[in-house]
Amino acid sequence: MKETPLIDWLLGRSHWAQPDRAGLPLNRQLFDDIRGAILAGQLSAGTRLPPTREVAKGLSIARNTVLYAYERLTEEGYTLTHGGSGTYVGKAPPDPALRERVFGLSQASEIAPPRAESRLSARARELLDGAGASDRQVGSFVLGIPDVRQFPRATWQRLITQVWKTACQEQLGYGTRHGCPPLKHALAQYLALARGVDCSPEQIVVTQGSHQAIDLCARLLADPGDVVWVEDPGYWGARSVFRAAGLKVEAVPVDAQGMQPPVAPQTAPKLIFVTPSHQYPSGVVMSLARRRLLTELAHRYGAWIIEDDYDSEFRYHGAPQPSLQGLDPHRNTIYVGSFSKVLYPGLRLGFLILPPSLVDAFAVAHSELYRGGQLQIQTALALFIADGHYAAHIRRMRKIYGERQALLTQALQSRLDGEIDIVGTDTGLHLTVLLRRADDHRVSRAALAHGIVARPLSSYYADPVRAQNGLVLGYGGVSEEEIGPAVARLAVAIESVGGA
Ligand SMILES: Cc1ncc(COP(=O)(O)O)c(C=O)c1O
Structure with missing residues (x-):
């Protein structure tokens, strides 16, 4: 059986994930492309499809997306799997017209094979279609990862x-008290000083990271079909959580002041999800005027x-940015x-600070849904x-990350002068590079071929018309020595697709 140059073929296809197909889920686009190639005879019977991991890497898409497309090809009879040795193009493609033409079979003899996809819930399908989590957790310029090598292990x-x-x-x-009390006390004290958060320890519910916290909000504060506003561009992880809860996700544009909420929306939102201190991924800090507008609108609509x-x-x-929570006069x-960026993501600890009226409901629901636990780890974190140690680690890492960001900015400016504009450098572990010429999806794929992760900025947008062309680069986990060579490889990738 022969290997196929499918990846090259897919990469070379001009209409791959282009705007005219942007409405279609990626797994569907991949399925259509491979099916089309089989029917056109470009992939002949017995040809082995490349491993899903390779396709995901080559196309900068989630592996689940590829698995999903492959599974459907097999279920519809276009491909066969041989006991874990791979996926092969089948001998008799099931396309009704083709079968009739090539094999003389009538359409009446078609028996539609059952599809696992159709047995998934609609929410699951939406979740899988929008999946954005990457397997790659280390290297230049993986996003959202702190330098875990610096974590004070001995302490x-x-x-x-x-x-x-x-x-x-x-x-x-089990953690029946929705978090260990000493941790809540230590957190309330720390957050009041460092983040201007207004809370007592009793208002805190400890969760397994922000995702679980957002999931609880989605389940407890909105019903399926209710509207949630999310920023556009925005955090795909939160969008996934809301979709999985059956909510109607409405993308609200972001400008230089943060989320631009509509003042007369058709349907009032139940939830409004924002990243005001450091908009993800653009890096914009929400202005005071916008914070006031948002808290007033939330109050008007009865939204959280x-x-x-x-x-x-x-x-x-x-200036340091106080939290929105501390500014909201209506307590909505x-x-x-989350401790993911300050300590390490695998710790899986985060928390909610709730208005007192919601605490009991969240505490009971947390216990019912997740049971809770990790109380010894929470006690160690309280100490x-x-x-x-927590404040000291933040101070040390802020200096390290600040230096890395300066290095990255300098390297980008000297290698790519005239090609890019750098934005979002005030806060955080990533920055955004706006590309003046080169297409971000093409650059991202070319960069991956050079071993560099550079997520396309346009992929963070729900609305392709609004989408800006750029790259989002994480520098938290990239050592000083890696930065220069990695930027050089990125520059080569940009050149190879017609920029620089
Ligand atoms: C915008 C945003 N929110 C939250 C998180 C962290 O989620 P968690 O606390 O579940 O690790 C991330 C991680 O990358 C993120 O980018």
Whole structure:
């Protein structure tokens, strides 16, 4: 059986993920392309399709998207799988017209094979179609990853050992109190000082990261079909959570002041999801005027604002940005925090700060849905914060990340002068590069072939008309020595697609 140059063929296809097909889910586009190639005879019987991981990498799409397309090809009879050895083009394509023409079979003899896809819920299909999580967690310029090599392991290990020595039975059980009280106390004190958050420890519900926190808000504060406003461009992870809860996600444009909420919408939102301290991914900081407008509109519509404060600890320029929650006179803002960027993502700890009236409902629901746990880890984290290690680690990392960002900015400016504009450098672990000429999807694919992850900015937009052409580059986990060579490879990738 022969290998196929399918990846090259797909990459070379002019209409791959182009705007005229942008309404179609990516897995459907991939399915259509491969099916089309089989029917056109470009992929003959017995040809082996490339491994899903390779296709995902080559096309900068989620592996699930490819798996989904391959599964459907097999289910519809275009391909066969041989006990884990791969996916092969079948001998008799099932397309009714083709079968009739080539094999003399009548359409009446077609028996539609059952499709696993059709047995998934509509919410699951939407979730899979919009899937954006990448398998790649390390290297230049992977997004959203802190430098986990800098995590103070020795201190953490000492605290964990200390907690285990004295762990009572309760600490090894389910987390029925929606988070360990010492952690909530330490957090409330820290956040009041560092983030201007207005809360008592009782208002905190500890979660497994922001995603679980957002999921709880979606399930408890809105019903299927209700409208949630999200920023456009925006965080695909939150969009996925809302879609999985059956909510109607409405993309609201972002300008230089942050989310631009419509003042007379057709349907009032139930939820408004924002990243005011560091808009994801554009880097815009929401202006005070916009914060006021948003809190007033939320009050008018009876909507809850979900403030995702995911990486604002790392602010390099400009005045510190207090939280929206602390500014909301109507107390409709729910603050979502995470330890993923400050400590490490695998810790899976985050938290919600709720208005007092919601705490009981969230606590019971958290326990019913997830049971909770990790109380020894939460106790160790409480000590880590109370003993000052948390603030010290943030200070140290802010300096390191600030230096990396300066290095990255300089390298980009000297290699790509005239080709790019750099934005969103005040805060966080990523910046955004606007491309003046080269197409961001093509650059992203070319960069991947050079071992560089550079997510296309346009892929963060729900509305292709609004989409800006650029790259989102994470620098948190990229060491100083890697930055220069990585930018050089990125520049080569940009040149190869007709920029620079
Ligand atoms: C905008 C945004 N919010 C939240 C998160 C973190 O989510 P979690 O706390 O579940 O790790 C990320 C991670 O990349 C993010 O980019």
